[in-house]
Amino acid sequence: xxxxxxxxxxxxxxxxxxxxxxxxxxxxxxxxxxxxxxxxxxxxxxxxxxxxxxxxxxxxxxxxxxxxxxxxxxxxxxxxxxxxxxxxxxxxxxxxxxxxxxxxxxxxxxxxxxxxxxxxxxxxxxxxxxxxxxxxxxxxxxxxxxxxxxxxxxxxxxxxxxxxxxxxxxxxxxxxxxxxxxxxxxxxxxxxxxxxxxxxxxxxxxxxxxxxxxxxxxxxxxxxxxxxxxxxxxxxxxxxxxxxxxxxxxxxxxxx
Amino acid sequence: xxxxxxxxxxxxxxxxxxxxxxxxxxxxxxxxxxxxxxxxxxxxxxxxxxxxxxxxxxxxxxxxxxxxxxxxxxxxxxxxxxxxxxxxxxxxxxxxxxxxxxxxxxxxxxxxxxxxxxxxxxxxxxxxxxxxxxxxxxxxxxxxxxxxxxxxxxxxxxxxxxxxxxxxxxxxxxxxxxxxxxxxxxxxxxxxxxxxxxxxxxxxxxxxxxxxxxxxxxxxxxxxxxxxxxxxxxxxxxxxxxxxxxxxxxxxxxxxxxxxxxxxxxxxxxxxxxxxxxxxxxxxxxxxxxxxxxxxxxxxxxxxxxxxxxxxxxxxxxxxxxxxxxxxxxxxxxxx
Numbered sequence: 058x059x060x061x062x063x064x065x066x067x068x069x070x071x072x073x074x075x076x077x078x079x080x081x082x083x084x085x086x087x088x089x090x091x092x093x094x095x096x097x098x099x100x101x102x103x104x105x106x107x108x109x110x111x112x113x114x115x116x117x118x119x120x121x122x123x124x125x126x127x128x129x130x131x132x133x134x135x136x137x138x139x140x141x142x143x144x145x146x147x148x149x150x151x152x153x154x155x156x157x158x159x160x161x162x163x164x165x166x167x168x169x170x171x172x173x174x175x176x177x178x179x180x181x182x183x184x185x186x187x188x189x190x191x192x193x194x195x196x197x198x199x200x201x202x203x204x205x206x207x208x209x210x211x212x213x214x215x216x217x218x219x220x221x222x223x224x225x226x227x228x229x230x231x232x233x234x235x236x237x238x239x240x241x242x243x244x245x246x247x248x249x250x251x252x253x254x255x256x257x258x259x260x261x262x263x264x265x266x267x268x269x270x271x272x273x274x275x276x277x278x279x280x281x282x283x284x285x286x287x288x289x290x291x292x293x294x295x296x297x298x299x300x301x302x303x304x305x306x307x308x309x310x311x312x313x
Numbered sequence: 314x315x316x317x318x319x320x321x322x323x324x325x326x327x328x329x330x331x332x333x334x335x336x337x338x339x340x341x342x343x344x345x346x347x348x349x350x351x352x353x354x355x356x357x358x359x360x361x362x363x364x365x366x367x368x369x370x371x372x373x374x375x376x377x378x379x380x381x382x383x384x385x386x387x388x389x390x391x392x393x394x395x396x397x398x399x400x401x402x403x404x405x406x407x408x409x410x411x412x413x414x415x416x417x418x419x420x421x422x423x424x425x426x427x428x429x430x431x432x433x434x435x436x437x438x439x440x441x442x443x444x445x446x447x448x449x450x451x452x453x454x455x456x457x458x459x460x461x462x463x464x465x466x467x468x469x470x471x472x473x474x475x476x477x478x479x480x481x482x483x484x485x486x487x488x489x490x491x492x493x494x495x496x497x498x499x500x501x502x503x504x505x506x507x508x509x510x511x512x513x514x515x516x517x518x519x520x521x522x523x524x525x526x527x528x529x530x531x532x533x534x535x536x537x538x539x540x541x542x543x544x545x546x547x548x549x550x551x552x553x554x555x556x557x558x559x560x561x562x563x564x565x566x567x568x569x570x571x572x573x574x575x576x577x578x579x580x581x582x583x584x585x586x587x588x589x590x591x592x593x594x595x596x597x598x599x600x601x602x603x604x605x606x607x608x609x610x611x612x613x614x615x616x617x618x619x620x621x622x623x624x625x626x627x628x629x630x631x632x633x634x635x636x637x638x639x640x641x642x643x644x645x646x647x648x649x
Contacts, residue, residue, distance in 0.1 A: 084469065213488065213608050218618060219625075224472075228490035229585060289582025291605040 059107040060168070063125060066100035067159040069093050070132075074152030081149060084221030090148035091140055094132055097155065101129040111172045117186040121168030126187075128158040130194020131201075134239070138198070144227050144235055150201045181257040189250035189271065193306065195243035196278065200303040202236040203296035210293055233292050236299060237285065244278040251275050267309060274306040314355060314449050315375035316649055318408040319382050319400055320367030323422050326399035333390050336361040341436050342443030349445050351389075352382035356447040358440040358454065360415070362432050364422050369412065371449035375404045406641065406649040409453055413637045416461035418470060424626045425470040430461055449647050460640045467636060470629045473622025477505070477615045478512045480622075481589045485513060485557055488587050488608060493517040498555040499540075500548060500569075501562030502530040505591045509559050510538060522555060524548040526562070549573055553580040559589045560596035567598040574601055591615070 073093030080087035104125055108116035116122045132155050139147040162168060209226045217223065226232075254268050281298050284290060290298075321331060336344045341359055349357035354372035361367075372378035379402055387396055403411045411420070416433050418425045437454040440446050446454075465471055474480040489495050497518045499506045502525040510521055521540030525531035528544055535542040543551050552558070552573070562568060574586065583606050590597040590611040602609035641649075 084472075209487075213484070214602070216610065216614050216618070219621065223487075228486060229488050231490045289579070289584070291583040292585060293605050294583075 059104050059111075060163070062100045062104035062107065063159060063163060063168075066097045066104065066125075066128075067156060067163065069097035069100065070128075070152050070156040070159060073097065073148060074156060077146070077149030077152060081146065081221045081225055084224060086145050086225045087149065090152065091136070094148050094152060094155070095136060098129065098132045098136060101125060101132060101159075105129060108172060111174070113174045115183045115187055117190060118172065119167070119169045121162040123190065124158045124162040124167065126190045127193050127197065128155045128162075130191050131155055131158070131197045134194050134198045134242075135201075138235065138239070144202070144231065146205065146222075146225050146227070147198070147201065150205055151198065154197060154201060179258055181253045184253035185250050185257060187250075188246050188253060189309075192243045192246035192250055195239050195246060196299075196303050196306065199236050199239035199243060200300045202232050202239060203299040206232040206236065206292055206296040207300075210296075229292060233295065236296065237282075240278060240282055240299065244275070244282060247271075247275050247278065270309045274302070274309060277302050277305065314371045314373060314647065315378075316369070316371050316405055316408045316449060316453065316646075317375035317379050318367055318369050318403040318411055319379055319386075320360075320365060320403075320411075321399045321401065322365035322367075322420065325401055330396065330399050331364075331366065333392070334361075334366040334386070335363075336366065338435065338439075341439035342445065345440035345445035346443050348382060348385075351385040352378045354378050354382075356450045357445050358437055358450055360433055360436040362429065365415075365420075367415070369408065369450060369453070371447065379404070409457070409641055409646055409649045410637060412453065412457045413460045413464075413641065414634075416457045417464040417633055417637065418461075419464075419630060419633055423475055424623065425472075425475075425629070427465070427471055430458070430465075434458065453646055456640075456644050456646060460637055463640065464633045464636050468629045468632050470626055470633050473618075473625055475619050475623045475626070477591065477612070477619055478509045480615045480618045481509050481559075481610070482512045482516055484589075484608070484610060485518075485587055486516065488585055489556055491517060493519060495556040496520040496522070496554055497557045497559065498522040498524065498543070498548065498551050499534070500524050500558060500560040500596060501564075501592065502527070502534045503561035503563070503592075506559045506561035507534060507538070509561075509589060509591065513557060513559075514538065518557070522551045524551065549577065552586075553577045556585070557587045557589065558597075559591065561591045562596050564592070564596055565594060567594075568596040569601060570598045571600040571604065574604055574607060578604070578606075589615070 073090045076093065077087040077090040105116050108122055112118055117126055131151060135147055135151045138144065205226060206229060209229050212223045251271050254271060281302060285295060321334060336359055341361065344359045345357045348359060348368055349370060352370050352372060354370040356371040358369045368382060370378055383397060383400065414420045416430055418427060418429055421429050474483045485492060492513060495518050497510055497513050499510050502523065514521060521538050522543045523531045523535040523540055524543040524545050526545050528542060531542040585606045588597050588601060588607060588609045593612060595611055597609060601607055
């Protein structure tokens with residue numbers, strides 16, 4: 058049953074993305090993407106609540122669950138900020154990422170077929186996992202805004218204004234403001250997640266590399282924000298750094 | 314009752330003829346009443362803009378009404394018969410189709426412009442308030458507004474900017490969003506620079522700085538635009554704070570070089586900077602565009618973008634006319 062929720066959520070993200078891209082290709086802004094993504098988030102919640110019930114804990118116990126949790130965080134943050142700040146096309150750019158993460162989770166071996174009930178791990182462990190994944194959601198959406206900025210910047214520099222994509226992308230300044238806000242939100246959540254990680258009771262099996270990688274990711278984002286605030290950064294460098302940092306930060310999952 | 318239209322526009326009459334028939338906005342209602350009786354018609358609406366004056370009337374006999382109206386107007390304006398060559402005459406369905414084309418912006422000097430929609434609406438409301446309209450014209454105009462809206466929503470006839478000034482403003486909005494936090498500097502006190510800067514101010518630009526070799530001229534333009542004059546030696550300092558630079562000096566060589574912008578990048582914290590170079594020879598060296606946060610557009614690029622938008626609008630005409638014909642066929646309007 059949990060997999061069916063995930064399959065439907067993946068199909069909804071695919072439909073949202075493809076629908077949005079077709080609309081953009083025809084020069085119009087799709088107002089349906091937000092609805093497809095809204096339906097996807099309901100299915101993601103269905104999957105996560107079933108897995109959480111089976112685990113008796115936060116559903117972040119295998120790589121598949123982490124990917125779905127991350128997809129849920131990304132979709133939720135998009136739904137929170139996209140329509141509110143009228144960042145058009147954010148959904149069209151977010152949907153393929155959500156689809157990719159969920160499709161990866163569906164690959165054989167990513168999700169434990171029969172999840173076992175977890176032993177209680179303590180509040181700091183749960184806090185570390187959930188806050189960190191939420192932070193990754195915000196940072197992923199920041200990366201999406203960064204890609205949108207890079208596309209627009211390239212078109213503005215090359216004087217290419219005929220495409221439907223150019224007409225429908227939000228202004229460059231608004232993309233950068235949203236990107237920066239998402240970086241602050243993501244880094245704030247990540248700070249709490251990392252602190253909770255260091256407060257977890259130590260066990261002999263604990264992978265210290267994971268926590269140090271998380272700390273390195275946190276330092277990277279904090280450094281980026283500090284440079285932006287103190288010295289300033291061009292939009293292109295900020296966007297490229299955000300995308301590169303997110304790709305680098307996925308290393309933490311490789312060591313989960 | 315038969316519908317007819319007598320009119321002249323920018324294509325059929327020069328301005329010295331058009332101005333003789335122009336009607337000011339406050340007089341539109343009275344003019345509609347007056348012309349209705351002149352043409353021995355039952356209903357009338359007068360549309361008058363800078364590019365056209367058109368009389369829409371409904372009378373028992375359209376041909377007779379047209380003759381009466383034309384001779385009455387010629388007599389009133391004390392013009393000879395040659396003026397009739399400037400008029401166009403539309404009867405029944407042709408008149409309805411013409412009104413729909415006008416409302417949709419298809420007959421405008423700037424194809425697809427939206428201002429005409431409001432102007433026709435204003436003319437109709439004035440005639441309605443003056444009691445000059447009846448069942449034929451009320452139905453015609455209300456349907457024409459519906460058709461005009463349909464044309465604008467279902468086609469891209471109004472998309473893209475067709476003038477250099479508007480292209481520049483659209484680009485500024487694509488970079489900075491709303492312009493209320495943007496500051497603009499004009500280099501040179503030329504007319505094109507002033508017009509472009511005024512377009513930016515009309516869309517909310519916060520502050521204007523004017524720099525010119527002749528400080529008196531800079532002060533004069535700054536006063537006109539509610540801005541601040543900057544001595545020509547100091548424009549580089551102003552570059553630290555502004556977001557948009559419009560350059561239109563008569564300088565025979567490039568005035569803004571890459572080094573000038575590089576110098577202020579740190580102070581600007583690498584914020585985006587939009588250069589609009591409408592001078593020939595160009596004021597801004599092309600190397601400036603290589604700086605990451607700089608967007609540089611010269612006059613040729615802006616002209617090309619405006620031409621592309623015009624061409625795109627031209628391509629939409631057939632689609633718009635199909636919508637008009639289809640809608641009119643469905644409506645079965647009285648008087649047509």
